[in-house]
Amino acid sequence: HIRDPKARMQAVWSYCKSKMTCEPDEPKDENDGGDQDEPKKGHGGCGAxxxxxRKEGLKLFVQYKRGKDEDEDAKSLQPDKRLFPPHEVYTALKKISDSDLHLLGLSVDYARPEWMILTVLPVPPPP
Structure with missing residues (x-):
């Protein structure tokens, strides 16, 4: 456990930047009787x-790399690329739980990620 939030965020980033799959938990074997002292706790991965x-100008794009076993066409060499609209970014950031924010080194009270997206733009009245 790293106490400094900035160092914790950097450690999480350096560990996760190369992970491209949300690895699912390994299934439990019921007939595995030799290893009963302490079961390994899973992280709840979904396998996605x-x-x-990628950022191009002011727009964000998501690219999904296709696996080698999918579509043997020439198009399979090109990754799927689509626009990541701001409302989807906002909803994705809103779904981050308080415990995950703490693990990332962000303050729940002062630095929620969805607060970093402008949803209301205040405009002063005309003179």
Missing amino acids: QQPLI
């Missing part, structure tokens, strides 16, 4: 492929 997020 994680996209690359």
Whole structure:
């Protein structure tokens, strides 16, 4: 456990930047009687492929790399690329739980990620 939030965020980033799959938990074997002292706690992975997020100008694009076993066409060499609209980014950031924010080194009270997206733009009245 790293106490400094900035160092913790950097450690999480360096560990996760190369992970491209949300690895699922290994299934438990019921007939595995020799290893009963302490079961390994899973992290609840779903097995989904994680996209690359690229910024072009003011727009964000997600790219999903296709596996080699999918579509043997020439198009399979090109990754799927689509626009990642701001409302989807906002909803994805809203889904981050308080415990995950703490693990990432962000303050629940002062630095929620969805607060970093402008949803209301205040405009002063005309003179």
